[in-house]
Amino acid sequence: MSNRDRHFERSSATASPALLPPRTTQTSISKQTDVAPAEAVALKEAVSKRARELGFDAFGVSRPDAIALAGARLETYVAAGHHGDMAWMETTLERRRDPKALMPNARSVIAVAMSYAPDTNPMEALSQTSRGLISVYAKGRDYHDVLKGRLKQLAGYLASRSGEDVKVFVDTAPLMEKPLAAAGGIGWQGKHTNLVSREHGSWLFLGAILTAAELPPDTAGRDNCGRCQRCLDVCPTAAFPAPYQLDARRCLAYLSIESKAHIPVEFRKPMGNRVYGCDDCLAVCPWNKFASAAREAKFAARVETDNPPIAELIAIDDRAFRERFAGTPVKRTGRDRIVRNALIAAGNSQDRTMIPLVEERLKDESELVRAMAVWALSQLADPDHFADLRKAYLPREADPDVRNEWEAQSA
Ligand code: B12
Ligand code: SF4
Ligand code: SF4
Numbered sequence: 001m002s003n004r005d006r007h008f009e010r011s012s013a014t015a016s017p018a019l020l021p022p023r024t025t026q027t028s029i030s031k032q033t034d035v036a037p038a039e040a041v042a043l044k045e046a047v048s049k050r051a052r053e054l055g056f057d058a059f060g061v062s063r064p065d066a067i068a069l070a071g072a073r074l075e076t077y078v079a080a081g082h083h084g085d086m087a088w089m090e091t092t093l094e095r096r097r098d099p100k101a102l103m104p105n106a107r108s109v110i111a112v113a114m115s116y117a118p119d120t121n122p123m124e125a126l127s128q129t130s131r132g133l134i135s136v137y138a139k140g141r142d143y144h145d146v147l148k149g150r151l152k153q154l155a156g157y158l159a160s161r162s163g164e165d166v167k168v169f170v171d172t173a174p175l176m177e178k179p180l181a182a183a184g185g186i187g188w189q190g191k192h193t194n195l196v197s198r199e200h201g202s203w204l205f206l207g208a209i210l211t212a213a214e215l216p217p218d219t220a221g222r223d224n225c226g227r228c229q230r231c232l233d234v235c236p237t238a239a240f241p242a243p244y245q246l247d248a249r250r251c252l253a254y255l256s257i258e259s260k261a262h263i264p265v266e267f268r269k270p271m272g273n274r275v276y277g278c279d280d281c282l283a284v285c286p287w288n289k290f291a292s293a294a295r296e297a298k299f300a301a302r303v304e305t306d307n308p309p310i311a312e313l314i315a316i317d318d319r320a321f322r323e324r325f326a327g328t329p330v331k332r333t334g335r336d337r338i339v340r341n342a343l344i345a346a347g348n349s350q351d352r353t354m355i356p357l358v359e360e361r362l363k364d365e366s367e368l369v370r371a372m373a374v375w376a377l378s379q380l381a382d383p384d385h386f387a388d389l390r391k392a393y394l395p396r397e398a399d400p401d402v403r404n405e406w407e408a409q410s411a
Contacts, residue, residue: 060184
């Protein structure tokens, strides 16, 4: 029996409460159904089986009120400013705390996970300094598209069998997918805050269905981090103020993907050659040794997104960008931010053959790009050459941030 089969078997089984391990604190307020009605058990088993047929690797059920503690922690996270410029986390706070705010008649939450485990360790590419690292999750087809299509099929199946309302979510609505997956027994939130499964490690995409159907809940996942803290230690930007807490403002995934601003100087060197996201805290997790490579071919790296040469990314224009990254999550971030990141990678590469390409970007329309071209040249060009460039470009630079870069670098 494969790991996957084992997981489904456990998830869909109904066990006597006496045999179940204690629930984690995250879900302690959820009420366990003592004896689930036979129809609900049969429905859950059928939906779990269908989920497996649709390519999901894990499946679990919880009650909508199972994540009350997560809601309180989300409030603390936002109050501390850890969400950075993701203002939607503030505006959706009240709805995110409670799945019922999205579907008042919801009685059950189905959490699903699909593996995107790579077949090699992505950290090996950190030493290939002429290439721009793209996070494993973004090298293939956008997971929103893949999961949403399958979730809709699963929800349709559930609706037709139960006659009850259903709603589908993949990272597109204010729902806390990690705590819900943990509450459904798929795994636990590791010290890096992502969901880890004993069977599939941490390379998992998550999705959820809210339904008015009554399904027997699973037992919440138990924390198996123990004394390990590899993910905390490996983080290049010290983004974890404490275990189980992330300050997104320091995380390279936030800085390189979500942030529309200039990347603060303190993070530019630690960024190394990562041009889109970061995998380090996931890659070092010992639970990944149990993860077999993803079965979903759509998540496989494409030649054109598999850590492209930095030189190609610096020179990319809008059209070539859209062609290269069509259908992947990278496309949504847009050309300017990727070129911004690639220029930082160029600055870190110590490869002086990139200087002419970087100089071209001093004339770029985007101030994000021009600013990082200045920084990259400050790392690559010799001081006299940099001073000549400054003399030529600073007087005609109107943007205050780009001017600051010139001035800071020549101080
Ligand atoms: C915003 C967001 C981000 C932000 C912030 C991430 C974060 N950890 O908050 C940024 C841009 C940084 C990000 C990065 C990444 N993301 Co993201 N992201 C999200 C999103 C949209 C919301 C997450 C959220 O609500 N954060 C708010 C905080 C408060 O929630 P939390 O992390 O669950 O916080 C918990 C802990 O802090 C814990 N806690 C706090 N204090 C304490 C104390 C104790 C004692 C304990 C036990 C726990 C505890 O309780 C909190 C509530 O559960 C979700 C999708 C979704 N709708 O859920 C995807 C999601 C979490 N991201 C995902 C992925 C894949 C990533 C990256 C791996 C991508 C990459 N390679 O670049 C990185 C991973 C970085 C990391 N270490 O987290 C996946 C994770 C899948 C999984 N296996 O868990 C998700 C679920 C998307 C999906 N549908 O698959 N992401
Ligand atoms: S994704 Fe990278 S930068 Fe972000 S917390 Fe993990 S190791 Fe740190
Ligand atoms: S690396 Fe260690 S501490 Fe971090 S999530 Fe994995 S098991 Fe937990």
